[in-house]
Amino acid sequence: MTARPVILCVDDEVRSLQTLERTLDEEFDVLCASSAEEALTLLESNVVQAILCDQRMPGKTGVELLTEVRERWPEPARLILSGYTDSDDIIRGLNDAGILQYITKPWHPDNLLMILRNACQMYQLQSENDQLNLEMKLSEVQASTRVKQKRARLQQSFQLDQIKRAESSPLNDICEQAAQIAPYDISVLVTGPSGAGKELFARALHYNSLRKDKPFVVENCGAMPDELLASELFGHKKGSFTGAISDHIGLFEQADGGTIFLDEIGEITPAFQVKLLRVLQEREVRRLGEHQRRRVDVRIVASTNRDLREEVKAGRFRQDLYYRLAEVTLELPTLAQRPMDVPLLAENFLAHAMRDFDKPVTGFSAEAMAAMQQYHWPGNVRELQNEVRRVLVLAKGEYLTADLLSPAIQQTETRTETQEIDLLDGLDGSLKERVEALEQRILKATLARHHWNKSRAAKELGLSRVGLRSKLERYGMERADPASESTQTNEHTE
Structure with a gap:
C-alpha cells in the first residue's frame, strides 16, 4: 500500500490539536506537538510532508518556528493557522518562513483538507523534481563519460x-x-x-x-x-x-x-x-x-x-x-599494387563479417588466398571487403574455399599460369642469355606497373635505386621519353 502523507500539527491548545487530529486522520498520518521544542524533536525522527502550525504560542511563535524549520528541513510545506490577521505577521511569515498559506480561524474542515491535499501534492511534485534534477545530473555525467569513451575508441581505431x-x-x-x-x-x-x-x-x-x-x-x-x-x-x-x-x-x-x-x-x-x-x-x-x-x-x-x-x-x-x-x-x-596486403585485409574483413553475421569459420583455404592475391581488384579495398562478406555468406564448411570466389577471381589463377608459360616463350640461347632476357622482361613489367617510378619499382624488386639504374643502363632500358620520366620522377621523389 502507498504510505499516507504525514502532517505535523503544532498548537499549544490541547483541544485544538485534538480537533485537528480528528479532522485529518482519515486521509493523513497526523503527528501532534504542543510546543515548538516538541515539534523540532518530532521532525528530527520523522519525515513529514506538511506542517500546520498555530501562530500565537508560548515561547517561539509559529513564524519563528517555521523559519527555523525552513533552514533545517526546507522540503515540507509550511502553513500558519491563526485567529489573528496581523498583516505584519503575514508578511514576516511569507518572507522569513516561506509560508505556503496563511489559514484563519475558524477553519472549515473541507477547506482545510483541500489545502493540505494541495500542500502534500506540492511536496510530492517538488520531490519528483529534485529527483529528476539529480537523475539529469547523473545522466549528464554518464553521457559525458560515454562520449569520452566513444571518442577514445574512435581515436584508437583510426590510429x-x-x-x-x-x-x-x-x-x-x-x-x-x-x-x-x-x-x-x-x-x-x-x-x-x-x-x-x-x-x-x-x-x-x-x-x-x-x-x-x-x-x-x-x-x-x-x-x-x-x-x-x-x-x-x-x-x-x-x-x-x-x-x-x-x-x-x-x-x-x-x-x-x-x-x-x-x-x-x-x-x-x-x-x-x-x-x-x-x-x-x-x-x-x-x-x-x-x-x-x-x-x-x-x-x-x-x-x-x-x-x-x-x-x-x-x-x-x-x-x-x-x-x-x-x-x-x-x-x-591501388590494391593491385599492394598484393602483399591482401591476406591481412581479408582476414580483418573476415573477422568483422563473422561478428556481423554471427557465423564463425576457421578461415580461407590456401588456394582461395592465392587466387585473391593474384586478382587485380579493380574495385580495390572496397571490392575485397564485399567479396569476403559474400564468400562468408555462401560458405557451408569450415573453410572459405576457392570455388566460393567470384568467377573473375577464380579465373585469375588460370590466367596467371598461362602468363607464366607465355613469359618463357621466345627465350633462346644459353641459360645465362635466357635469364638476362627474362630479367629484362621483369624489369620492364615492374616499371610499367609503377609508371616508371624507379623508387617504387626498386623497392618491389628488392633493389636499391642505384642498383636498378645500373641494370637499366646495362640493358639499355632507359625510357624513350626522358623529359616525361624526369617529370614523373620528380613528382614522386621520396
Missing part, C-alpha cells in the same frame, strides 16, 4: 598503426608521411582510385591531429547540384529557396574547430569552385539567404579519384583552388 598493411607495403611510406603532417593545420588532398581507402586516411589525419576532440564531418561533392551543395556546406536561411522550411546550419559551421572532409572534390562545377575558394581564403561562410558572414575554423581534407593537375591543365579545375586544397598530397596506391 595510423591500425591500418592493415604488410612490412613491405607501399602504404608504409604514406602512413609515415601522414603521421608527420597530421598534427599541423595544413590542407591535405588524398588521391587514389575509388575504394582505395581515402576516407580512412582522412579520418586518420583528423584523429591524429590536435583537433581530434572536435567534429569530423563528411560531404560527398559528387553529382550534387550547386544550390544543394551550397546549402549543405554553408547552410541556409528559412525561405531562401523552395523547400527551405527552416534555418539550416551548414557543415562548415558544424565542423568549427574540427575537420571537414570533402570527398570527390574533383566533381564540383567551376561556378562552385569560386564559392569554395572564397570560403577557404576568408575562412568565413555566408548562409544562403543571409548577408551575415560567420567565422569558421576548420581543417580541410579533400579527396578525388581524378588527376587534378590534368584537370587544371584542361581548364576544368581552378589552379588557385587546387593549391589551396593540395598543400600536401597523399597518393594512395
Whole structure:
C-alpha cells in the first residue's frame, strides 16, 4: 500500500490539536506537538510532508518556528493557522518562513483538507523534481563519460598503426608521411582510385591531429547540384529557396574547430569552385539567404579519384583552388599494387563479417588466398571487403574455399599460369642469355606497373635505386621519353 502523507500539527491548545487530529486522520498520518521544542524533536525522527502550525504560542511563535524549520528541513510545506490577521505577521511569515498559506480561524474542515491535499501534492511534485534534477545530473555525467569513451575508441581505431598493411607495403611510406603532417593545420588532398581507402586516411589525419576532440564531418561533392551543395556546406536561411522550411546550419559551421572532409572534390562545377575558394581564403561562410558572414575554423581534407593537375591543365579545375586544397598530397596506391596486403585485409574483413553475421569459420583455404592475391581488384579495398562478406555468406564448411570466389577471381589463377608459360616463350640461347632476357622482361613489367617510378619499382624488386639504374643502363632500358620520366620522377621523389 502507498504510505499516507504525514502532517505535523503544532498548537499549544490541547483541544485544538485534538480537533485537528480528528479532522485529518482519515486521509493523513497526523503527528501532534504542543510546543515548538516538541515539534523540532518530532521532525528530527520523522519525515513529514506538511506542517500546520498555530501562530500565537508560548515561547517561539509559529513564524519563528517555521523559519527555523525552513533552514533545517526546507522540503515540507509550511502553513500558519491563526485567529489573528496581523498583516505584519503575514508578511514576516511569507518572507522569513516561506509560508505556503496563511489559514484563519475558524477553519472549515473541507477547506482545510483541500489545502493540505494541495500542500502534500506540492511536496510530492517538488520531490519528483529534485529527483529528476539529480537523475539529469547523473545522466549528464554518464553521457559525458560515454562520449569520452566513444571518442577514445574512435581515436584508437583510426590510429595510423591500425591500418592493415604488410612490412613491405607501399602504404608504409604514406602512413609515415601522414603521421608527420597530421598534427599541423595544413590542407591535405588524398588521391587514389575509388575504394582505395581515402576516407580512412582522412579520418586518420583528423584523429591524429590536435583537433581530434572536435567534429569530423563528411560531404560527398559528387553529382550534387550547386544550390544543394551550397546549402549543405554553408547552410541556409528559412525561405531562401523552395523547400527551405527552416534555418539550416551548414557543415562548415558544424565542423568549427574540427575537420571537414570533402570527398570527390574533383566533381564540383567551376561556378562552385569560386564559392569554395572564397570560403577557404576568408575562412568565413555566408548562409544562403543571409548577408551575415560567420567565422569558421576548420581543417580541410579533400579527396578525388581524378588527376587534378590534368584537370587544371584542361581548364576544368581552378589552379588557385587546387593549391589551396593540395598543400600536401597523399597518393594512395591501388590494391593491385599492394598484393602483399591482401591476406591481412581479408582476414580483418573476415573477422568483422563473422561478428556481423554471427557465423564463425576457421578461415580461407590456401588456394582461395592465392587466387585473391593474384586478382587485380579493380574495385580495390572496397571490392575485397564485399567479396569476403559474400564468400562468408555462401560458405557451408569450415573453410572459405576457392570455388566460393567470384568467377573473375577464380579465373585469375588460370590466367596467371598461362602468363607464366607465355613469359618463357621466345627465350633462346644459353641459360645465362635466357635469364638476362627474362630479367629484362621483369624489369620492364615492374616499371610499367609503377609508371616508371624507379623508387617504387626498386623497392618491389628488392633493389636499391642505384642498383636498378645500373641494370637499366646495362640493358639499355632507359625510357624513350626522358623529359616525361624526369617529370614523373620528380613528382614522386621520396
